[in-house]
Amino acid sequence: MEKYRKDPLRPIIGQGNYGVVYRVRDVSNGQEYALKCHKCADVIEDTTVRELSCLTALRGHPNIILLLDCFMDEDRVAMLMPYVPFELTKAIHCKPTAPLSFVASFSLQTANALEYMHRQGILHRDLTPSNVLLTADLTVKVGDLGLARQFSKRMSLCVVTEPYRAPELFADGEVGEYTCAVDMWSLGAIILDAKEGMVVFAGTQQYNTLNKVMALASTDLSEEAEELKISRREMIPNTMRCESTKRIAFRLIVLGHQKRLTARELLDDEEWKGLACMTDQERTAVLRQCIGDTK
Structure with missing residues (x-):
């Protein structure tokens, strides 16, 4: 750590x-970095090994955080990465x-990262x-790959915030079978958040979250049940008023994982791609949200 000094x-x-x-x-040139130090007791944790392995395998992709170096800092495994100033949550969990x-731009860039990960066999x-x-x-820059791992037939269900x-990850038990579609569901939920300006599937307990999931995703858009339509209008009013977002979101928020859009399919969606061109004014507005300047 002599080479690096923590920001005071x-x-x-x-x-x-x-x-x-x-x-x-x-300390030699003043360049900023992020240094991720993994807790390390007597042995290196599996999560540390997996993150190192996945970051190494994915190195160089423009939308995935870059692993620059790895070394021991006393009794901790330290991973050096570029310092990236903002988290998406600051840009989307806000009003206006x-x-x-x-929304189209960040989702396509995220899909670009996921498509590469999934093609390498990594969730x-x-x-x-x-x-x-x-x-x-x-x-x-998609980061925090502490839970990422290579595809396996049976994997832990205790994953994803x-x-x-x-x-499919709300099932009882310690292990189960699932696919890269779990990442695509997460991207769909993030798109809903961005459109609504809040965490749509927030719940104080697991069953509350699952109830919201079932209310939004259990029936196709063609369903005419008035009760369901009201539920959707109440839970995600902005999304329901935007045909483009609604079309994409409900192809990702689908109960049957085999019916969800893949990352490649989202990247190939011409209409969605056509919406991803931001004006200077829109970029400025998003950056102001990121830094907390809403004036």
């Missing part, structure tokens, strides 16, 4: 179950809500707005 004003920029992320500077062009398994980082020019958890 804001040394910690992230903290979770598996470690702490520090904002540091290279983010412009549609930004993220914890895609949330806090794990989607934004550079100063609003380029997406609850409001972004696909319905």
Whole structure:
């Protein structure tokens, strides 16, 4: 750690179950970085090994955080990455809500990262707005791959932060079978958040979240049941008024995982791509939300 010094004003920029992320500077040139230090007792945790393995395999993709170096900091495994200033949550969990062009832009960039991950046989398994980082020019960098892993027939069900958890992951038991469609559900939930300006599937308990999931996703859009239509209008009014967002969101928020859009299919959607061109005014508005300047 002699080469890097923690930022005196804001040394910690992230903290979770598996470690702490520090904002540091290279003492030789002043360059800023993020240094993720994994907790390490007698043995290196599986999550640390998986994150290192996945970041190495995915190295160089423009929408995935880059692993620059890895070393031991006393008794901790330290991963050096570029410092990315913003989290998507700051741009979307706010009023006024983010412009549609930004929703299309960040979702396509995130899908670009997921398509590459899935093609390499890797699931993220914890895609949330806090794990989607934004550079100063609003380029997406998907990060926090602590729960990512290679495809396996049987995997833990205790993954994905609850409001972004696909319905198949609410099943009872310790292990189950699921696919890369769990990441696509998470992306759909993030799109809903962005349109509504809040966490749509927030719940104080797991069953409350699942009830919301069932209310929004259990029936096709062609369903004419008045009760369901009212429920959707109440829960996601902005989405229901925007045909473009509604069309994409309800192809991702689908109970049957085999019916969900893949990352490749979302990237190939010409209408959605056509909406992703942001004006300078829209970029400025999003950046102001990111830095907390709403004037």
